Amino acid sequence: MIGGIVKADSINKLFGSAQVLKDISIDIRAGEFFSLLGPSGCGKTTLLRIIAGFETPTSGDLLIDAKSVITTPANKRHVNTVFQNYALFPHLSVFENVAFPLKLRKLDKQTIKNQVEKYIGLVRLEDHIKKYPAQLSGGQKQRVAIARALINEPRVLLLDEPLSALDAKLRHQLLIELDRIHDIIGITFIYVTHDQEEAMSVSDRIAVMRDGNILQIGTPFEIYESPADMFVANFIGESNEIYGQVTEIIEKFAWITTSEIGNVLVDLDKPIQKGDAISVTLRPEKLHISKKKPVLDSPTRNCVSGTVEQLIYTGSHTRFFVKTDTGYVFKIFKQHAQYFTTEEPINWEDRVWVWWDADDSFIVEVKTL
Amino acid sequence: MMKNYGQRYTLPLLLWITVFFVIPFSIIFVGSFLKKGLYGGFELQFSLDAYTSLFSNTMRKVSINTIIISVITTIVTVLLALPTAYYMARSRYKETLLFLVIIPFWTNFLIRIFAWIAILGNNGLVNNFLINAGLLNAPVQLLYNRWAVILIMIYTSLPFAILPLYSTIEKFDFSLLEAARDLGATKPQSVYKVLIPIIIPGITTAVLFTFIPAFGNFAIPDIVGGTDIRMLGNIINEKLKTARNWPSASSISVVLTIMTTGAVILFTRLTAPKRAAQVKEES
Numbered sequence: 001m002i003g004g005i006v007k008a009d010s011i012n013k014l015f016g017s018a019q020v021l022k023d024i025s026i027d028i029r030a031g032e033f034f035s036l037l038g039p040s041g042c043g044k045t046t047l048l049r050i051i052a053g054f055e056t057p058t059s060g061d062l063l064i065d066a067k068s069v070i071t072t073p074a075n076k077r078h079v080n081t082v083f084q085n086y087a088l089f090p091h092l093s094v095f096e097n098v099a100f101p102l103k104l105r106k107l108d109k110q111t112i113k114n115q116v117e118k119y120i121g122l123v124r125l126e127d128h129i130k131k132y133p134a135q136l137s138g139g140q141k142q143r144v145a146i147a148r149a150l151i152n153e154p155r156v157l158l159l160d161e162p163l164s165a166l167d168a169k170l171r172h173q174l175l176i177e178l179d180r181i182h183d184i185i186g187i188t189f190i191y192v193t194h195d196q197e198e199a200m201s202v203s204d205r206i207a208v209m210r211d212g213n214i215l216q217i218g219t220p221f222e223i224y225e226s227p228a229d230m231f232v233a234n235f236i237g238e239s240n241e242i243y244g245q246v247t248e249i250i251e252k253f254a255w256i257t258t259s260e261i262g263n264v265l266v267d268l269d270k271p272i273q274k275g276d277a278i279s280v281t282l283r284p285e286k287l288h289i290s291k292k293k294p295v296l297d298s299p300t301r302n303c304v305s306g307t308v309e310q311l312i313y314t315g316s317h318t319r320f321f322v323k324t325d326t327g328y329v330f331k332i333f334k335q336h337a338q339y340f341t342t343e344e345p346i347n348w349e350d351r352v353w354v355w356w357d358a359d360d361s362f363i364v365e366v367k368t369l
Numbered sequence: 370m371m372k373n374y375g376q377r378y379t380l381p382l383l384l385w386i387t388v389f390f391v392i393p394f395s396i397i398f399v400g401s402f403l404k405k406g407l408y409g410g411f412e413l414q415f416s417l418d419a420y421t422s423l424f425s426n427t428m429r430k431v432s433i434n435t436i437i438i439s440v441i442t443t444i445v446t447v448l449l450a451l452p453t454a455y456y457m458a459r460s461r462y463k464e465t466l467l468f469l470v471i472i473p474f475w476t477n478f479l480i481r482i483f484a485w486i487a488i489l490g491n492n493g494l495v496n497n498f499l500i501n502a503g504l505l506n507a508p509v510q511l512l513y514n515r516w517a518v519i520l521i522m523i524y525t526s527l528p529f530a531i532l533p534l535y536s537t538i539e540k541f542d543f544s545l546l547e548a549a550r551d552l553g554a555t556k557p558q559s560v561y562k563v564l565i566p567i568i569i570p571g572i573t574t575a576v577l578f579t580f581i582p583a584f585g586n587f588a589i590p591d592i593v594g595g596t597d598i599r600m601l602g603n604i605i606n607e608k609l610k611t612a613r614n615w616p617s618a619s620s621i622s623v624v625l626t627i628m629t630t631g632a633v634i635l636f637t638r639l640t641a642p643k644r645a646a647q648v649k650e651e652s
Contacts, residue, residue, distance in 0.1 A: 054547055074550045087548035091566045100562075101552040152553060 003031040003188030004065050004078065004155030006051060011060035013046055013212075020046045021057070022212040028190065033182050035191045035199040038209035039235070044192045047209075048158050051190065052081045065155065080149035081158040084165070086141040088133040094120070094144050095129045101152045119147040122181060139170045146181065156188045163198065175202055196236045200224070208232050224283075226269065230364055233281040240282040240330055242361070245369075246274050253300060253358055256280070260328035264302050265358040270366055277367040284331040286360040289320055291344050293353050303355040306330065308348055320346065322354055330354050394626065401619035409613040419620035428604070428621075435600040438515065438590075439583035442522040446530045446579045447572065449523070454534035454571075459543070467535065470528050478525070482592050485521050486512060489593075513595030521589050526582060530575035537571025538564075573640045577633060584629050601625050 006028040013021040021043045028034045036044040049055040050062060053074030061068050069077055080101075088097050095116055102112045120129055123143035133141055142162055149157055159178075163171045179202045182189050193199050199206050200220040207217045208228075216228035227233035230241060242264060244256035254272060257263050266280055288294070296303060309329065310321040320332040332354060346352055401419050404412040422428075457466045473481060488494045489511040496508040511517060541564065549559035565572070587602030594600075601621060608618035 052551060054550075074547075075553045075555060079551075081548070081551045083544060083548060085542070085544060087542070087544045089545060089548075089563055089567075100549075104553045104558060104562075148552065 002186055005030050005063075006034075006156055006188060006190065007063040007066070008047070008051075009061040009063065011047070011050065011057045011062065013043070013050065013055065014058045020212050021050075024060070024212075024214060026207055026214065026217065028188060029204075031186050031188055033179070033189045033191065033202055033204045035193060035203040035206045036209060037193055037196060037199040037206050037235075039194055041211075042209040043212040044194075044209050045160060048081075048160055048190065048192045051156070052079055052158050053077050078152075078155040079158060080152055080154040080156075081160060082142070082145045082149045082162045084161045086133070086138075086145045086165075088141055088144055088148075090133050092132075093129070094125060094131050094133075094136070097133070097144055098148045098151055100148065115151055116147075119151045122150070122184065123147045123177075138166050139174060142166065142174060143177075146178075150181075150185060154187065156190060157185075159189060159191045161193055162191075164193075164195070171198070178202060200236070208235065210235075226362055227281060227364055230279055230281070233362075233364055238284050238331055238333075240284065240287070242280040242282060244278060244280070246272055246276045246278060249274055260326050261304050261324055262326075264361075265300060266361050266363060267300070267358045269363045272363065272366050273368065275369055277369055278363050279365045280361045281364050282356060282361045284319070285317075285333040285335065287330060287332040287354055287356045289322065289332045289334055289346065289352050289354055291346060291350060291352055294355050296355065298357065300358040301355050302358060303353060304330075305351065305353050308346060308350045308352055311346070311348065320352075322352055397619045397622050401616055401623050403616050405614045405616050409609075409615055411615055416616070419614075419616035422617055423620060423624065431599050431601055431604055434515070434598065435584060435602075438519055438522065438598075438600060439580055439586075441519050442526065442583045443576055443580040445519070446523050446526045447534075447575050450527060450530035450534050450575055451572075453527075454531050454538050457531070457535050458538040458541070463539075470531050470535075473528060479588065479592075481525065482521060482589060485517075485524070485593060489517060512593050513598070515594075515598050517593045518590050518598055518600075521593055522583050522586065525589070526579040529578040529582070533574035533578060534568070534571045537568045537574075541567060569640050573637060576636060580632065580636075581629055584632070585625060 006026070008024050008026045011021055011024040012019065024043075024047060026034075036047060038044050046055060050057050051064075053069070053072065053076075056070065062070055064077065064079065089100065092100065098116045098119055099112050102115055107115075117126075117129075120126055123146050125140060125143050125147065128136060128140060133144070136144065145162070162178075163174055166174065175198060178189075178191075182202075191199065191203065200223075203220060205217060205219055206223055208215045208223060208231075210231055216223055216232050218226075223232060223236055227236065227239075230239075233239045233241070242256075242258055242261070244258035244264060246254050247257050247263070248255040249268070249272070253265055253267050255263055255265055256278060264280070266278075272278060293305075294301075294303065304324055306322040306324040306328075308320055309323045312319040315336075317333050317335045320330075320334065322330045322332060324330070400411050402415055402417070404414045404416045404418065406412050457463060457470075460466055476484075486493065490496070491508040491510070493511070495511060496505070499505040500508065545563050545567070546559045549563045550556070554562060585602050586600060587606050590598050590600045590603055591606070594603075602625075605618045605621050605625070608614045608621065
């Protein structure tokens with residue numbers, strides 16, 4: 001089975017005078033695992049509810065498989081939803097919950113039984129088929145909700161923050177499970193979340209939303225490595241922001257002068273001109289830190305010194321917060337690749353050197369003055 | 370293991386039921402098998418007279434009347450209360466609406482019935498309005514018939530049906546209706562396949578709170594029912610006060626209690642939710 005193509009065409013949505021969605025256009029490909037990612041109140045759930053048929057857009061069009069579905073009621077769309085609070089029917093058993101859509105279609109008993117068993121098997125709940133929702137754990141409830149949403153064989157499955165009520169371990173487990181189900185079923189998944197890690201780990205593409213706008217649509221790699229603006233850079237992972245003015249351009253690189261860390265060499269991810277004001281993001285894991293002054297073997301390296309203000313040991317890596325003499329605080333994540341290191345350990349208040357390659361920064365915004 | 374204090378805590382309830390139900394009912398039950406005293410009361414002599422006198426035409430007519438009136442009252446009341454309670458539970462003005470439902474309790478029950486005479490009487494609001502509007506020449510008799518009794522019974526029992534329904538619907542998770550729609554249910558299907566089964570406990574309470582008082586009612590048919598419309602409650606009242614036949618009043622009371630209890634058991638059996646669904650969360 002192949003999934004449906006979902007196309008949002010300049011969708012606007014107003015609740016009273018509040019504009020929740022502003023001219024949203026997205027093309028979601030058949031069979032894609034597509035995430036709508038953003039902080040609460042960004043409009044992602046409203047967009048999902050419009051696709052499900054629970055809300056009507058104020059203007060704009062929604063097409064599923066190239067057919068406008070704006071006037072199609074929710075129960076007639078080939079789209080099913082997995083709700084945040086599971087929305088299982090408390091008066092029905094696991095079997096009856098999953099069978100609910102088929103019973104509405106008045107299929108014969110044997111067909112219903114076979115189908116229900118197939119989908120309960122898919123979510124691995126065979127042992128709980130006779131239980132009632134009140135007897136299930138959160139993770140099990142969500143599996144029932146997934147099976148129930150899939151049994152109608154929809155073209156598109158909508159998932160509204162399906163894992164937000166679960167604890168971290170279970171969330172990771174169910175994410176892998178969802179990915180597996182997506183691979184087996186092959187239909188289009190539209191996944192709403194405010195958790196960037198969830199979105200990054202399972203999505204083919206992500207739309208980052210804020211205040212009813214889509215800021216960027218791209219693969220997890222594109223969104224992380226080349227964010228469209230500073231909001232995206234900070235929302236997805238962590239980032240060191242550097243603001244400066246271009247003073248000199250040499251081939252593929254440019255010198256910028258900053259008020260906080262002096263002159264910095266950046267590579268030209270975007271066309272810029274001398275005099276432009278630019279903002280640059282620098283991912284913490286791409287910075288290096290050491291107590292000894294590094295021997296810069298490449299001419300394209302930046303190097304600054306500072307004092308360790310704070311360090312957080314997380315097991316897999318350590319997060320350093322290094323304050324330069326001019327007051328700028330760098331975030332640096334250092335991976336622990338080996339147990340024994342020849343390097344001298346870094347402690348609080350130590351003087352350290354921070355350096356990075358000009359290639360590892362990314363120019364986010366350019367303002368021509 | 371914890372000691373089970375359950376029994377100790379139910380003791381007050383046991384006392385309550387004994388004092389206010391078991392003892393009075395036993396007196397009535399025993400009394401129904403005695404001879405009537407000359408000026409009321411009982412004479413301590415076994416007799417089945419009170420029961421044989423039940424098999425009369427009047428009693429049959431009154432019993433049927435009682436059943437018809439209380440069943441119609443119950444059905445109409447619950448059908449009116451359901452959408453009302455649903456609307457209240459979903460409204461932004463829950464508290465205000467709840468308040469409005471409770472307000473009639475501030476006025477005495479009898480006064481509220483007499484107020485209906487002022488509305489439906491020959492000189493009442495409705496007749497006066499219709500005559501002044503030129504739609505009628507002479508007043509129409511709206512009171513003193515079965516429909517007046519049913520109307521006023523519905524009016525008095527509505528709050529008792531709305532309140533339990535409201536409290537169950539208020540706890541209902543409305544996203545379940547969306548889920549049902551999402552899974553292919555039409556709007557009516559989502560109501561009778563999801564909403565109704567889940568609020569069955571509220572409906573049961575509403576039915577019982579309407580049916581039981583209606584079945585034993587005597588004040589309403591007394592005031593607005595005229596001479597024709599009598600219910601079992603009226604007969605008990607007459608036997609006790611006018612005929613001074615206490616055993617007879619007792620035997621009708623026994624029959625009334627048995628009929629009510631039977632109806633309650635039958636109805637709760639029919640609507641009993643599945644046991645397993647009631648199992649508490651395991652964690």
